[in-house]
Amino acid sequence: GAVVSQHPSWVICKSGTSVKIECRSLDFQATTMFWYRQFPKQSLMLMATSNEGSKATYEQGVEKDKFLINHASLTLSTLTVTSAHPEDSSFYICSARARSGGAKLFFGSGTQLSVL
Amino acid sequence: DAKTTQPPSMDCAEGRAANLPCNHSTISGNEYVYWYRQIHSQGPQYIIHGLKNNETNEMASLIITEDRKSSTLILPHATLRDTAVYYCIVRVWAATDKLIFGTGTRLQVFP
Numbered sequence: 001g002a003v004v005s006q007h008p009s010w011v012i013c014k015s016g017t018s019v020k021i022e023c024r025s026l027d028f029q030a031t032t033m034f035w036y037r038q039f040p041k042q043s044l045m046l047m048a049t050s051n052e053g054s055k056a057t058y059e060q061g062v063e064k065d066k067f068l069i070n071h072a073s074l075t076l077s078t079l080t081v082t083s084a085h086p087e088d089s090s091f092y093i094c095s096a097r098a099r100s101g102g103a104k105l106f107f108g109s110g111t112q113l114s115v116l
Numbered sequence: 117d118a119k120t121t122q123p124p125s126m127d128c129a130e131g132r133a134a135n136l137p138c139n140h141s142t143i144s145g146n147e148y149v150y151w152y153r154q155i156h157s158q159g160p161q162y163i164i165h166g167l168k169n170n171e172t173n174e175m176a177s178l179i180i181t182e183d184r185k186s187s188t189l190i191l192p193h194a195t196l197r198d199t200a201v202y203y204c205i206v207r208v209w210a211a212t213d214k215l216i217f218g219t220g221t222r223l224q225v226f227p
Contacts, residue, residue, distance in 0.1 A: 006159070034215065036217075043201075043217045043219050043220060044160070046216060046217075049214050059214075093160070094159075095215070104162055104165065107162075108159050109158055109159045110157065110159045
């Protein structure tokens with residue numbers, strides 16, 4: 001089956017620094033990628049939708065200047081948390097939709113971000 | 117996307133069948149029923165999907181009622197590794213827009 005690779009699996013950073021999370025579709029072309037955030041014992045919350053070669057669409061309440069999303073190719077999307085603060089600590093998950101895969105999404109394994 | 121309703125939690129004994137219900141009374145004729153699950157601290161995993169016929173794969177079976185207003189995901193022989201949150205979502209086949217997760221059902225499989 002289709003595989004989505006997400007790196008890193010976990011990261012600890014100091015407050016004020018920036019962190020980049022990568023999401024790669026390994027064996028298919030992802031026309032659309034989604035970024036989610038999940039707090040403990042809560043459901044996934046969609047942050048933004050990105051289409052290859054175009055600007056990401058952010059959900060209401062998500063700061064686009066803080067969470068920079070780049071989807072430069074059909075196999076790679078990145079999420080950069082800029083000037084991270086402790087409240088940004090969360091589990092971040094990416095997902096990808098294949099060009100010919102219908103509405104089925106494939107998910108990365110997630111990145112646990114801890115900001116000190 | 118049509119709204120879905122799932123019980124917040126369920127228990128199941130190991131080796132028994134786990135039957136997870138989902139109500140989607142406002143489902144449209146061209147919307148599919150998708151099931152995903154999320155094991156703790158991992159990304160969601162696709163399980164199965166269907167339109168109106170019952171479906172079965174190596175992971176589970178999906179039973180959709182004739183009026184398509186509800187469905188049941190069946191894990192025929194639950195194991196401890198099936199402990200997870202299960203999400204029922206309805207979507208049109210060619211949906212390219214955002215996938216919104218509800219609260220799902222937290223399935224606890226016990227020895």
